[in-house]
Amino acid sequence: MATWQLVQYLVTGITVGSIYAIVGLGFTIIYSVTGIINFAQGEFVMLGGMIAFSLIGLGFPMPVALILAVVLVTLVGIIFNLVAIRPAGRASTITLIIITIGGALFIRAVAGLYWGRDAVALPPFTGDESLSFLGAYILPQSLWVIGITAVLMVGVYLLLNRTLVGKALKAAAINRRAAALVGIDARMMSLVSFALAAATGAVAGVVIAPLSYASYDMGIMLGLKGFVAAAMGGFTGVWGVFLGGLGLGLAESLAAGYISSSYKNAIALIFLFAVLLIRSRRLMVGEEGA
Amino acid sequence: MPHFIRGRGKMLAIATLVVLLSIVPLLGNNYYTSVLLIIGIHAIVTVGLCLLMGYTGQVSLGHAAFYGIGAYIAAILSKTYHVDPWLAMVVAIIATAAFAFAIGFPVFRLRGNYLAMATLGLGIIIWILFRELDWITGGQSGFLDIPTLSIGGFAFDSDFRFYYLVWGFCLAVMFISQNIVGSRMGRAMRAIRDSESASQSLGINATLVKVKILALSAAYAALAGSLYAYYVGFIDPPPFGFLFSIRLVVMAVVGGLASIWGAIFGAASVRLLTEFLHPFGDIDVVLFGLIIVVVMILSPQGVIRGLGDLWRRISRRLTPS
Amino acid sequence: MKKVVFIALALILVIGITPLMACGGEEGETTEEYIIGAVLALSGHGSSLGEPEKQTLEMLEDELNAAGGIDGKNIKVIIYDTETDSTTAIIATKRLIEQDNVLAVMGATTSGVSMAMLDTITDAQVPLVSLAASDEIIQPVEQRYWIFKTPQTNSQVVGRLYQYLESQDIDEVAIISATDGFGVLGHGALVGETENWDITIVADETFDPDDTDMTTQLTVIKGYTPEAVICWGTDKGSSVVAKNMQTLQMDMPLLMSHGIASMDFIDAAGDAANGVIFPVGKLPVAELLPDTDPQKDVLLEYKADFEELYGEGSADTFGGHAWDAFKLVTNAIQDLVDExxxxxxxxxxxxxxxxxxxxxxxxxxxxxxxxxGLGPDALTLVEIVDGEWTSAE
Incomplete structure (x- = not known):
């Protein structure tokens, strides 16, 4: 068991885990404010990658294209909330789950029709010569991923805990009616949470596309992994999902490295299953605050 | 008279359905026959999902797994171990139901969103097992030469014959489900859906009811899965994956989550939309997405009920009061 | 009771709709034209292969009819999507046979789906020309009376790779294969063919084609210091393998399967595609073939025709499999007419x-x-250099 291999597994686990954490962050934001699991979260990630690809193709400079992609996806999130979530009102959980599944099917199929089915590549932000680190290698893009994840996590944390909007979001999450009494519009907060989740999803999409690829159906797998990350974090706010994402990334990487790559994705899911069941009592009595 | 045949309207409807269904294969076109046959198989799974989701209020995003387990057990027993196909089918149904019963207790400690996640995860894990346990399941290369069903010397080896078999099972499943819904069990299910804590204060063992319904719907799925395996004669993992679980939810939603006969309508709508729109690209999936969102917002009871409400509203407006 | 009436109406509508919709389609009037069918993966995992197959069939249909068809009768190709799903493929096959009255069927694109169609085809007694790789599709031949195929078998492709490795004095290789049907069948051939060659597999890893990172598996492989790595999958997953190998600075030769023989792989892998060697039919290197090669003219003609319609560099061997299937079937019809x-x-x-x-x-x-009916000489080796296919012979 060579040390450089362990280091490489850790590096990979942290990079991949960071992406899971960003995707999971979107789930956590929406869930903590509205109580909805947004099954279309993975599609926000896909849209981020694909729109960025199209904009670069149109000749926009890279940074502009990336920012614009995030902005456009944020708009999609807002529209999604307005046309699909808001009209459902106070529907049951089962109804809302199915609505977001419908939204995901719709977005993915439209993307498949518009962009076609082939995978596309995005250029890395800076350089593609890998850097050596204790015998392991890491791409500059991976450093970007880890850095952006950290910045996003801190940013969202500050937004939730240090700003008026964040306090309103948390208030709406804790008690809708009480929040309404002090003038916080729960529907507005739901909208804000979708916008925020779409934006973070899009960021995940634009940072991961240069590492692997972007394609119309990438949202299924990434959405699932993000969702596992959020669940492992117990939907307990920014740090929970951050640890959940890293934990999942590392678990996958180490399992594929030391056990078997065939069961890599199953291992992640078994992990999820175990976490869910162990936590089930806690989850049921609703101890999970933000 | 059993309670489910209430009124002449419904009897007439079911009679018409049965007559129509029996005519189709006589048209002599195996294409229509096989489309309707697949619809019948899917309707069997869908009705189980309706019992679980619509009547009992418990989400499952992994039902394709039960369908697959049924298909694989029936296929493996009858081919590899030369068990009589009927017996293999019975074993498949019982084993799948038992499996569902066993996992039901831990799984139903979860509710709502967490339950959705757990069932989704479970569905994918089982799918990965179909793929990786290749020394039993054939893995991605598939499982070939599954024998077909027969009674005495009469083999269900043509679309024509298999069709009646499938719809016979399907209608039986519909009637059984209708009876359950109208029974004491059905009232317990609805009580749990409306408020689990209230149902418990009425002395209902909510977990047991939920687990039983899960086992029943798994049994339906296994029945459908084994029929599928015998019909096609070949199975491989793709038809039993996550996307099929989602498609089953679409069928249930379109037919009306809390509607037994609607399951046939849902399965038929999804299959036919795919059949006629798919040549134009993924337009059918775009439409499924739209339909789901619109149906769930406007009429969570399903398309048929929604149209019915609309009709009532219109007719009320038209008749001067 | 209104509700009940509605259920009845809805069901009648749905059941009634099937035959009605079908009347919209053309009932096969075989006196007017020769109808052949195709079931291709136009969505789902196999769709990047199915698309050029469809384009090729449409092009050939137009070409043949513009030239007067066969004996004055037009040829008509009806294409349905399998969604890379067995259930849909079987129904589509029945639709072709029962409703469209096709004389022969081409497809499916992928092996698993082709296997699922075998019973339906055999029962209906209609010939099938499959466009998928697996040997099992046509073997055992006595049970596959109605089944033919056009792509080389996996064992031939692997044989070509191993022959190349031996010529380079490489005997310790690592393999990494996709967990989808294509990868699993390839894996079987990679392991099976080691008997016939002086090749040892030192590491054997798999990847999920939807995964976005394969660094871990490659790190395991790197630990065994193989002399070469063979990756077996289609373009999306394989592109990640190529990228991750570059990241890990693994400089040993990277060999791949014919599953990446489309420009999509180069688009997705970018710079990392360079240096990848894979065996494939001769189409990508048609210009470089000696004039004595019997296929050269056919290859150049197909390439020119296809790229005129669908763009520079768009012709690939998957479309070629469909070309072969179409020609085999239409030549058979022509022969019958001639006789x-x-x-x-x-x-x-x-x-x-x-x-x-x-x-x-x-x-x-x-x-x-x-x-x-293909020998091993049907394959050639291609190396990707500067984002272009070049001959590695």
Whole structure:
């Protein structure tokens, strides 16, 4: 068991885990404010990658294209909330789950029709010569991923805990009616949470596309992994999902490295299953605050 | 008279359905026959999902797994171990139901969103097992030469014959489900859906009811899965994956989550939309997405009920009061 | 009771709709034209392969009809999508046979789906020309009376790779294969063929084609210091393998399967595609072939025609498999017409079994014991240099 291999597994686990954490962050934001699991979260990630690809193709400079992609996806999130979530009102959980599944099917199929089915590549932000680190290698893009994840996590944390909007979001999450009494519009907060989740999803999409690829159906797998990350974090706010994402990334990487790559994705899911069941009592009595 | 045949309207409807269904294969076109046959198989799974989701209020995003387990057990027993196909089918149904019963207790400690996640995860894990346990399941290369069903010397080896078999099972499943819904069990299910804590204060063992319904719907799925395996004669993992679980939810939603006969309508709508729109690209999936969102917002009871409400509203407006 | 009436109406509508919708389609009037069918993966995992197959069939249909068809009758190709799903493929096959009255069926794109169609085809007694790789599709041949195929088998492709490795004095290789049907079948051939060659597999890893990172598996492989890595998958997953190998600075030769033989792989892998070597039919290197090569003219013509319609660099070997299938079937019809025989499915099948064709995938010599009819010389090795295919022979 060579040390450089362990280091490489850790590096990979942290990079991949960071992406899971960003995707999971979107789930956590929406869930903590509205109580909805947004099954279309993975599609926000896909849209981020694909729109960025199209904009670069149109000749926009890279940074502009990336920012614009995030902005456009944020708009999609807002529209999604307005046309699909808001009209459902106070529907049951089962109804809302199915609505977001419908939204995901719709977005993915439209993307498949518009962009076609082939995978596309995005250029890395800076350089593609890998850097050596204790015998392991890491791409500059991976450093970007880890850095952006950290910045996003801190940013969202500050937004939730240090700003008026964040306090309103948390208030709406804790008690809708009480929040309404002090003038916080729960529907507005739901909208804000979708916008925020779409934006973070899009960021995940634009940072991961240069590492692997972007394609119309990438949202299924990434959405699932993000969702596992959020669940492992117990939907307990920014740090929970951050640890959940890293934990999942590392678990996958180490399992594929030391056990078997065939069961890599199953291992992640078994992990999820175990976490869910162990936590089930806690989850049921609703101890999970933000 | 059993309670489910209430009124002449419904009897007439079911009679018409049965007559129509029996005519189709006589048209002599195996294409229509096989489309309707697949619809019948899917309707069997869908009705189980309706019992679980619509009547009992418990989400499952992994039902394709039960369908697959049924298909694989029936296929493996009858081919590899030369068990009589009927017996293999019975074993498949019982084993799948038992499996569902066993996992039901831990799984139903979860509710709502967490339950959705757990069932989704479970569905994918089982799918990965179909793929990786290749020394039993054939893995991605598939499982070939599954024998077909027969009674005495009469083999269900043509679309024509298999069709009646499938719809016979399907209608039986519909009637059984209708009876359950109208029974004491059905009232317990609805009580749990409306408020689990209230149902418990009425002395209902909510977990047991939920687990039983899960086992029943798994049994339906296994029945459908084994029929599928015998019909096609070949199975491989793709038809039993996550996307099929989602498609089953679409069928249930379109037919009306809390509607037994609607399951046939849902399965038929999804299959036919795919059949006629798919040549134009993924337009059918775009439409499924739209339909789901619109149906769930406007009429969570399903398309048929929604149209019915609309009709009532219109007719009320038209008749001067 | 309104609700009940509504359920009844809705069900009647749905059941009634099937035959009605079908009336919209054309009932097969075989006197007007020769109808052949195709079931291709136009969505789902196999869709990047299915698309060029569809384009090729549409192009050939137009070409043949513009040239007067066969004996004055037009040829008509009806194409349905399998969604890379067995259930849909079986229904589509029945639709072709029952509703459209096709004489022969081409497809499916992928092996698993082709296997699922075997019973339906055999029961209906209509010839099938599969476009998928697996050997099992046409073997055992006595049970595959109606089944033919055009792509090289996996063991031939692997044989070509191992032959190359031996010529480079490489005997310790690592393999990494996709967990989808394509990868699993390839894996079987990679392991099976080691018997015939002086090749040892030192590491054997898999990847999920939807995964976005394969660094871990490659790190495991790197630990065994193989002399070469063989990756078996289609373009999306393989592109990640190529990228991750570059990241890990693994400089040993990277060999891949014919599953990446489309420009999509180069688009997705970018710079990392350079240096990848893979075996494929001769199409990508048609210009470089000696003039004595019997396939050269056919290859250049197909490439020119296809790229005129669908863009520079768009022709690939998957479309080529469809070209071969179309020519095999239409030549069989032509032969029957020339002999003055009735054009029937059974007649076409008999002609297919003796078909000789200089095609895109190779020179076919079909026989009663060989429903593929290609030798190992049908393959060539291609290396990607500066984002272009070049000959590695």
């Amino acid at each position: 003055g025989a009735d054009v029937t499915s059974a007649g076409i099948r008999d002609k297919l079994e003796t078909a000789q064709l200089t095609g895109i995938s190779g020179v076919f010599h079909m026989s009663a014991t060989d429903h593929l």
